[in-house]
Amino acid sequence: MAVVAAQNGTETSAVSGRVGQPPPRKLSKEELVKTHKGYLKKQNLSPDAPRPVKQPVLSEAYPASTKSIRDVEIMPLSDLRVETHHRGKGIIVKVISMPFIGAGAVSIVEDEFGNVDKLAIYNQGDSSILSGVPEGCVVGVKEPYYKYNGAENDYMICVDHPSDVILLRFADPIIPESLQLGPLLKTSLEWRTAGDTAFIERDYPTAVFCYTEALETAEDDASEAPIYTKRAGTNLILGRYDTAKADALASLTGGSSDWRGYYNAGKAAYGLCEYKTSKEHFEKALQLNSKGSGIQKEYERSLARLREEEHGEYDFAAMAASLSPQNVHLDNGSFLGRTRVAESKHHGRGLFATQELKAGDIVFVEKATLMPNQYEPARASAALYAMMVRQLCENPSLAQSVLSLYPGKDTPYERTGAEGTIVDGVPVVDVFLVEGIRTKNCFSAPLSTLEDTKPTTPAGRLAKGLWTHAAHMNHSCVPNTMRSFLGDILISRATRDVAEGEEVFQQYVPVSSRVDERNLQYKHSWGFECRCTLCEGERRSPAAMLEKRKEVLIAVEKACDKRLPGRHGESEKFVPDAAIRSVDRLAKQLEDLHEPEVYDKLPRLMLIYPCNWLVGAHRGRKNHAKVVKYGLKVLRNFGFRVPAGDDDKEVAAWDPRNIFSKSGNISLMTIHVVVALRRLAEAYQALGQQETSKRCTEAADFGYQMVTGFKNDSSVIEK
Template identity: 70%
Template sequence: MAVTASPATEGAPRELVGALPPRRLTKEELLKTHKAYLKKQDLTPDAPRPVKQPVMAEAYPASTKSIRDVEIIPLTELRVETHHRGKGIIVKVASPPFVGAGAVSVVEDEFGNADKLAIYNQGDTSILSGVPEGCVVAVKEPYYRFNGSDTDYMICVDHPSDVILLRFTDPIIPEPLRLGPLLKTATDWKKAGDTAFLEKDFPTAIFCYSEALEESNDKAFKAPVYTKRAGTNLLLGRYDAAMSDSLASRIGGPSDWKAYYNAGRAAYGLCEYRRSREYLEKALELNEAGTGVRKEYERCLARLREEETGDYDFAGMHKQLSTQNVHMDHGSFLRRTAVKESGLPGGGRGLFATEDIPAGELILVEKATLMPNQYDPSRASPALFALMVRQLCDNPSLARTILPLYAGDYARTGAEGTLVDGVPVVDIYLVENIRTKNCFSLPPSTLDDTKLARQETRLAKGLWAHASYMNHSCVPNSMRSFVGDMLISRATRDIRAGDEITHQYVPVKAIADVRAKLYRDGWGFDCTCPLCAGERDLPETNNAKRRAEALAAVEKVCNKRPSSNGAIVPDSAIRTVDRLARQLEDAHEVDVYAALPRLMLIYPSNWLVSAHRGRKNWTKVLRYGTRVLRNFGFVSVPLDEDAEKEDWDPMAIYTSSGKATLMTVHVVAALRRLAQAYGALGREGMAERCTAAAGLGYKMVTGWENDMTGVDKD
């Protein structure tokens, strides 16, 4: 097959692209420079390891070929900025690795040619994350990259499945690179694995146990080695392998309880609780007195109950949260929803209700498929990308969950996730596309993040595969919240069986054009929700320009004279904002916005509520508080004099306001302020109704019933 040249790297001379390097450094020259880097290497064990995130402009597919099906070439045939399709190299590592975002080593081929090899995106459970000197590796369809000067190049391995660690006795290794087996017997390999395990070098322990198993045909010898490898894989979170090893360790006797116990623990680690229960029940049959087995079994039953009932102690979960404990030990309640083809234009697949779900009730609760405990905004995205890649390598069964997710227009080969040369094909560019199109940003707890006066927000990134199928709407019928790595979704209005469930991908922007660009650039779709469709169909008048000018004017005044924190705002400022708000309201077409939110009016309406609240003008608080609700799309709310005189049912806003409402914590705050105003005016019944409606709204926002103290603090 022909090689494929990549677009020139920035700074790479064009004449080098696709050509052989004019000069290659010798092994001695490479080792001299490499040793200088090793002396500077930071080996601080607790320092976060950098992650090389994919640059989509440089995307290329992972190899789907076996190393035995490609042409092995010498290093001297590598061409600059070229992906050598149908080719492969086999090299021996001739230096310790320099470990940074990847592991860089000096390597040599069977002819004595040397070069640099950079291996990226290997998890810390893999020897290849810092491949030891003397090991032999194969690189499939290598990418040879210009590295900054006319003598500086390196073999760059981005896809983790493109590099294979070869057994020392693999017949594919050329004779000059053969070392022969380092240890002579299976027992020696087992002892080496035990030593590595005691030294907590778990990847090496796995390697040694694997060699011991390959060297022996004695079932009695192999059974305990499988058990040891299963236990080590459990420690590394390699649950697929742990389950396979556990079952392979069975000998058909009473001692098999441990095999089923470890298999049950592995299934639990994959959140496959029904399968875990089956294995643990077999373990209990063989070892009824096992307290550890019984405890694990009861824990599994608790997860199954959560999956069936949706009964959670969210307040208790919130109390357990800490910087060290954001991963909750709970199951996912998903039975009220199903994935089907969406009815939205261009919506692909969506999530649909399988039964009626009244406003405020749980739609689903989902434990994160993958979520790193990393709330530093600069590191959250790289951490999730690295975790996704690692888990797809370590637990190939996750490919069934992760890889079908939407990845934009990225071209797939169809082989992603399949095993080739014993490892799953992992395309990092596909993974990154899936991450950017499906991940959620989340605080440690939505409850702690909903106080209007909060000063700081820390956000992690996570993937919830089932919830990822929900399509976007600017006026959705659901609202998500988080406690640790648990996503909670509640209905914000009544949902009927068969209805598609929607949520907001990001907080909605008030200006339609800004919203449209955000969705198109970020996800590649045009929103067709009632709000966007209505605003898209507006007549070509000057109203859009009038709205933009009026909004800029009112924001300028409101920002200059804040009405929060109990400030007493002068009458002149209130009159100015009121006048500008009326101008902004007049710029909204009545026939179009009669049943739609008026997002531009929310800020000035909230400002006026706070201004009149600070002056204890409770009648005006009622007038503008109901307008806040109206501007969020709750069209069933009485306005102005009606709100001041008549009794009405605030709880009905969730059921009688149509399908274009927008629920946020600011709705809760508006209801709380209305309750305060009604109470101050002696209308206790209405105050209680508003408080009850605020409580239900806060339940939607935070995920469960909570004390609302602080929500209405400005």
């Protein structure tokens, strides 16, 4: 899926000075049609051809129309003005060409006065006829935007917001007489037959259109029920679950054949993740058709989802085993009852624990609201944006959860409050608002966090998804939760004990060791400065000390050649004594630059890299005592409480299994903590301290559960 950016907002010389004016010259109908036919010959309509997505540029944002086509003043195409949004106006035009399908659908259109222009419709889903309006159809465009298209005398009506254009019924009285064709078919039976033909040909959008016309021309209620049934089934195929559910319930007649209506309603509710409603519909279907094996199967699926929702019962190992590049959307529900959304003292709203949680407990499990199966990072953002727009158009019930999320401050206008409401039979969808919400709330997700921790995992394979419950979580550099992924399932686990009513936090991105750099990133990407315990504590350290630490860390990285011995399961190379002494000296110098009054109970993130390097260097030389020394320093620098010295009694009394739940622990949990515990277990084993080695292994496995989301043998990170 290619990404097509909107035209740069800087006006070219061809349009400068003409904003708000008529075009200097409008191409004739013959010129437009001729040029358009040339494009049609070049287009690739292969089903395997990637269709580009025009992602909006937020600096060029303009609001979607919230008016009905019947509440605007209809204007002729000749009144269109360059680079103008014609507020309070509308156009009604007939499509007089086949569409050119690219990032949008471009057609030649004509109004009732014989004026001709070019219409480009973007951001329509593949299930919509408007994604490629057939020749002869009549459309209404609300508050049209007329823009320069980059070439001499090349202008077009640009429809970015999918709700700004309406496909009008052939017999709609708003259509001017000269554009009216009259109904192509006369009777409900003819329209129904046409719908059946389109369905057989797998032209599902046309089938829905025909069934809609059949319902409009139906002579009595009795003839409507089978048409509603057909349209419900077709909408199910298209993923239009809201409409499918409404159609299924509208098909009910009170007879025994209603089992199919309840079955379709149950399927639609299941598609919307409304499992309780789905269960109830399937129960009614079974009462009318107890021998329906398909109904029983769907009923049992609903029960399984309800158990997940109510009790958080998951077979994570089986879920992981079922994953594949072709199967990323797992058939599982969300478990959200341990948290609630409420106002936060940090940033707007946040998530809060509704009960006491222990380190390692599931905080919540959430199925993605929206996540395309696209793991190419360059395409993943465009794919998610396109899915968000399409699903908001096709399933308006998503609006409440999606459109309530924070979109940032990039759009230059306030929300109208009408986003998501139904106007002219379709929900108002503002693509710039949607893009703002995507950029501020989406997560990057590997196919499986478990697989992503293994040394052989290919780098850079990430999808983009929207989990609306998780999106309410605020950021902390030392959060009390950690997220992981299995396909489109997000698992959040507590990394330390959480009290009832306490706000739960997550990392938005991996935390930089330098407080100034990471807060520049937060400011740029999300518009906030982090006020977590670590950031606030580190700000007490003078700027001059920070600069000294940065200088020494740069020297450390240079001395280490920016590589960790034994990283990702590679065998340790023999590191010369001189190199170890140099890094050891620099690490001690860096440690001395961390003021005790500031860092006594805080992580020291700048020290993690050199201590990890020294663990690897000494491990390669089988110097187990030094591995223990620097392994403990790694844990300490992540903020965990560990023995301070080499006292054998202190080490013997130390239980690493308790480091995650220590009261008042200000720590940062990552995969590197698990690796450090594995290295310590290995070194203690070699030193004959079997019990401590065993405890470190158990602590590593416990920590690995937080990282991957479920119980796994942490030894796989080295295989």
